[in-house]
Amino acid sequence: MKDSKKKRLELNSNGKIFIYRIVVAIIFIISILLVYTINDMSNSKESVAMQIDNDNVITTEKIDEKIPSEENLKKLQDWRLMLVNYENEMPRDYKPKLSVVDEDRLFDSRASSSLIRMMEDMRKDGITRIWAQSAYRDPKKQDELIQESIQEYLEQGKTKEEAEILTKRSIGEPYKSEHNLGLAVDFNNIDYAFEKESAFKWLTEHAQDYGFILRYPKDKEDITKIKYEPWHWRYVGPEYAKEIKEKGMCLEEYIDYLKGN
Numbered sequence: 001m002k003d004s005k006k007k008r009l010e011l012n013s014n015g016k017i018f019i020y021r022i023v024v025a026i027i028f029i030i031s032i033l034l035v036y037t038i039n040d041m042s043n044s045k046e047s048v049a050m051q052i053d054n055d056n057v058i059t060t061e062k063i064d065e066k067i068p069s070e071e072n073l074k075k076l077q078d079w080r081l082m083l084v085n086y087e088n089e090m091p092r093d094y095k096p097k098l099s100v101v102d103e104d105r106l107f108d109s110r111a112s113s114s115l116i117r118m119m120e121d122m123r124k125d126g127i128t129r130i131w132a133q134s135a136y137r138d139p140k141k142q143d144e145l146i147q148e149s150i151q152e153y154l155e156q157g158k159t160k161e162e163a164e165i166l167t168k169r170s171i172g173e174p175y176k177s178e179h180n181l182g183l184a185v186d187f188n189n190i191d192y193a194f195e196k197e198s199a200f201k202w203l204t205e206h207a208q209d210y211g212f213i214l215r216y217p218k219d220k221e222d223i224t225k226i227k228y229e230p231w232h233w234r235y236v237g238p239e240y241a242k243e244i245k246e247k248g249m250c251l252e253e254y255i256d257y258l259k260g261n
């Protein structure tokens, strides 16, 4: 009698321990689920905030894109990687500090010494035929340039529509041209003969060491929406320039890659 009572008591307390364990396990699972849900919600908020920061067009489908790593987010905010093109206008109030690179030309002060040093080293290597034909351009003057180009095409016998299309393919609209950023340079006569010059060959071999990339490569016209321009080089800094070259990307592709797309 005494023994069976003891057994019953033992069974009872074993049952209680079992139920207690189940309850603890359920609480644990619910907490984990809660942590994941909260995390997810804050991630999508970050994604929206990042798009507003980057001054990009906010589209709802972009919210589902991958979240860039902390390191890549920092890179995407780097002034050297600022993407200005047909669909990304630079901020209207963006005014880079400028320095002279020669008597007439200006460049972003943070990159001007790299441009000067690159041209000096080129000359040291025996390439004397090299000059910056165009560097920084005031966005307000960009429109004058567009009108001049249209006029030139009209004089060549093109229709107004043709002249506008041809101009658009080589001159960015105000605030959509890298020349307005002060980080782009056009060398020599700004024509396709530059491709055959020793300066171009030198640039394709060494420009990345000074932080410059060929901005509009031949095989990327469908992405950049700009015709191949052997004379147009963009400063992005040596670390990025080397990586971009190594990966065989254009700037648009590299930015997408950093965003994790």
Ligand SMILES: [Zn+2]
Pocket (backbone or CB within 6 Å): 179, 184, 185, 186, 231, 232, 233
């Ligand atoms: Zn240019």
